[in-house]
Amino acid sequence: MINPIVKGAELSLEIESLAFGGKGVARKDNFVVFVNNTLPGQKVRALVYKKHRGYAEARPLKILRDSPHVVDSLCKHFPVCGGCSTQNLDYKEQVNQKKKQVEDLYIRQAGIDDFTVNKVIAADKQYNYRNKMEFSFSNRRWILEGEKEVPESDFALGLHIPRRYDKILDINECHIQEKICNNILNLVRAEALNNNLKPYDNKTNNGYLRHLVLRYGYNTGELMVNLVTSYENTKLLEPIKKALLNQFPDINSIVNNINTRRADVAYGESEIILHGAPAIREKLGDITFEISANSFFQTNTYQAEKLFLTVQEYVELTGKEIVFDLFCGAGSIALFLARYAKEIYGFDVIKSAIENATRNAVINGIGNTIFHKVNLDTYFKKGRNLDNYPTPDVLILDPPRSGIHKNMVKALPKFGSRRIVYVSCNPTTQARDIIQLIHWGWKLQSMTLVDMFPHTPHIETVALLTK
Ligand SMILES: C[S@@+](CC[C@H](N)C(=O)[O-])C[C@H]1O[C@@H](n2cnc3c(N)ncnc32)[C@H](O)[C@@H]1O
Known part of the structure; x- marks a missing residue:
């Protein structure tokens, strides 16, 4: 029989589930087709744009039947932004799909037939939950379909278009960050334009403004504005700072990170404090960070x-344990x-993470934690350096x-710990590592999925292994 799945083929497909990364999964003659921007329960007409050895990728041309789980999307930037790509799927079903993905992965990849996710902790707050957002400035604004190329297309402050490192979608409302952060985002854009500040161009390495990073402490109300620039000239930032403090006098920290490298990262080699403190505080339980x-x-x-409460439940500490x-x-x-x-x-x-950890122990009056800066890829290789520490009861x-x-995984049996709690933001690599641990005699006792990232395909899991 001729396989009808070739590049350019138009297929009628039933979307069965969501794959990692959020694409819809369909099957045609036992061949898997991943379809962009589709939901489980939909029937679509789709165009195959890439054929691989065991699967194909397609884009939807027409929705022939909608999903029973479809809901209205809240965001005006959806779906172009690509950030909250499953926000038109009912939240309960989003979490259900994540659970299925983890179970399917462990059963298929790890070969654990009776595997189930024991507990799912969905988010009570599905919007306004991110305490940090990184926006980018660009001189290449993404032009929306139907929009004419206009002169303002050479300035944008927003988020990267999926798979386009060079194009930024102008964002003026992001529902997963705190509301006040949208006002700050729009004020910074307006002031940058009014003062003719040039966005950085990642192709020519010219321009000044690179990123705007906003942090908000949900349990403290503290706010940080971090302007990342390509060189040092704090005078240029004065109008933005003035406007920010005028409208939001309670901002706790305004800093300028300077990143002179070409790498498109929102942290600098140096930092200048423009206003207030160099850090903000946030609380988890009664610990202040x-x-x-x-x-x-x-x-x-x-x-x-x-x-962290799940980790606490899994570690079963009594006060006598050494923990790594x-x-x-x-x-x-x-x-x-x-x-x-x-x-x-x-x-x-x-x-800097170790410095923060050490400082956070001091401000909380905690005296039984010791933090070391080491590269774990090599530090414990073949069990070396273990003599410097007491034997850990729990990892x-x-x-x-x-x-x-792999060096670190191989060293794990030498630690002599009977209990391991493995937190992961990538179930694929977690399953890979857990297969090894099972091979060395640990038993996978329990798995909890905590939904840290509503409306996005990201998955966080916590596994308990014991010997
Ligand atoms: C997912 S974060 C965990 C953060 C922490 N458990 C928390 O909840 O805040 C992963 C951490 O691994 C650290 N890391 C990455 N590669 C490492 C390596 N080779 N050796 C040691 N630490 C590494 C990163 O710096 C980062 O802090």
């Missing part, structure tokens, strides 16, 4: 509390749990998206 412009901090404060918090960032998990353990050792590769792992480096 000082967060500076470049510190890592969980972006959803309310769900971070629930995530591997990939500790600014120490949030270690400090959250410190009162329940004998000692907690935190490890992270970022110097907490919270690696970046890429998961745990």
Whole structure:
């Protein structure tokens, strides 16, 4: 039989589920087709634009039947922005799809037939939840369909169009950040335009304004505005600062990070404080964290509390345990749990994160945490350096998206810990690492999914393994 799935083919497809990354999954003659911007339950006519060995990618041409789970999207920038790509799917179904994805992954990839996600913690607050947003300035504004190319197309402040590093969609309302941050975003844009400040051009390396990073402490009400520029000239930022303090006199911190490198990152090699403190405070439970412009901090404060309570439940501390918090960032998990353990050792590769963690221990009067700057890819390789520490009863792992480096995974059996709690923002790499741990004798006891990122395809899971 001739396979009808070729590039350029038009197919009628039933969308069965959502895949990682949020694309709809359909099957045609047992061949998987991923369809952009579709929802489970929809029937669509779609055009195949890429064929791979075992699957194809398609874009929808027409919705033939809508999904029973479709809801109105709140955001006027949807779907062009691409940020909250599942916001037109009923929230309950979003979470249900994430659960299914994790279960499917563990059953297929890890070969655990009876695997289920034991608990799902959905978000009570599905909008206005992000405590940090990074917007970019650009001289290449994304021109919307039907919009004529207008002179103002050489200035934008907003978010990257998916898969386009060079084009920025002008955003004036983002519903996942706190409302006041939208007012600040629009005021900064207006002042930059009024004062003829040039956005940075990432092709020619010219221009001044690069990023606007807003941080808001949901449990403290504290606000930070970070203007990232390509060179130092704080005089140019004076009108923005003046307008901000005029309209929002309670802003706690305005800083200028200077990034002279070409890399499109919203942190600088140096920082100038333009107003107030160098950091804002946020609380998780009754622990206060000082967060500076470049510190890592969980972006959803309310769900971070629930995530850490899940970790607390899984570690089962009695006050006598030695705990290792591997990939500790600014120490949030270690400090959250410190009162329940004998000692907690935190490890992270970022110097400023370790400095933040140490400082946060001091401001909370916590004396049983010790933080070390080390590269975990190599530090414990083949079990070395373990003699410098007492034997950990419990390991907490919270690696970046890429998961745990193979050297580090191989070293884990040498720690002698019977209990491991593995927090992950990427179930694919988490499953890969857990397969290894199962191979070495740990048992996967329980899995909780905490929805940290409503309306987006991102998934956060916490696994408990015991020996
Ligand atoms: C997902 S964050 C975890 C943050 C922390 N647990 C929290 O909740 O705030 C991952 C952390 O891994 C750290 N990291 C990445 N690669 C590392 C490495 N090779 N060695 C040590 N730490 C690393 C990053 O600096 C980051 O702080």
